[in-house]
Amino acid sequence: MAATQGIKSSGGLGIPSLKTGMAAIAGVMMLVDLYFIFMVAPTDAVLGHVQRVFYFHVPIAIMSFLAFFVVFLGSLMYLIKRTPKWDAIAHASAEVGVVFVTLALLTGIIWARPVWNTWWTWEPRLTTTLILWLIYVAYLMVRSYAPTESKAAIYAAVMGIIGFVDVPIVYYSVVWWRSIHPSPVVGPFAESDALTGTMSLILLYSLITFVFLFIYMVMERMSLRKMEEELGKIRFSLRRRRR
């Protein structure tokens, strides 16, 4: 009976009110963001309306960097402390990061067609971003194919630390090499006059919106992982009793 109670007592699967609150904030902020993007942001004189993709494309790309930074931190902390909590954070953040980097590539491809007259070109920013996507897809595959959960966590932690090396390479690729991709608009190499005041404010707002969405998505993924662990414990108890 104690085993059953032990499993039951750990049944707090996430923090529903916090998750709901985060979802509500992200949802409302996203609606306001869409209003700003389509009704307030100025139309680009050269690129036209398609330039509005910028307010989604840039924050999404930055969120993928943030996600992989969290993977890096979580992985490092897991290797130091060996606490499953850090592995769970890294795992959830990696999966959400892959979603964001996939979207960064897709929105970039769609934006490139009318602007560069091609869907894809093997220039430094695009190529390094594709490599980033492959690294973290491989990270998720390593987790799936590892023989045990503890080995999966260790292998993934090592990959999460080494894989992060590509993030600064992606950022600096447009500075280091000749590239047709525009220069950074955020960070140390951002051009001061790249954006007008309104554009900067809308980009900042969009960025904050995506931070809330990112946190919400990571929380949802962590809840799922908690349930997977819970299910594993119950199955283990059942197997032990049937032996």
Added chain:
Amino acid sequence: MLELILLDTHLPSANLPYLFAAFAISWVVLFGYLFYVNRRQHEMRKEITRLQHVLEQSPENE
């Protein structure tokens, strides 16, 4: 050689399908992922409840 260009294809509004595609794909991927995670959570919750019931009914608990 003189190159003829259709003016309306170079107007800003001509890029609207790309704008629509970029936002539509973003929403589909984001909602798709959240829907997938929520469906998995729902399935897990059902399975946990079912197995907890089985565990309570198992001989060692009696």
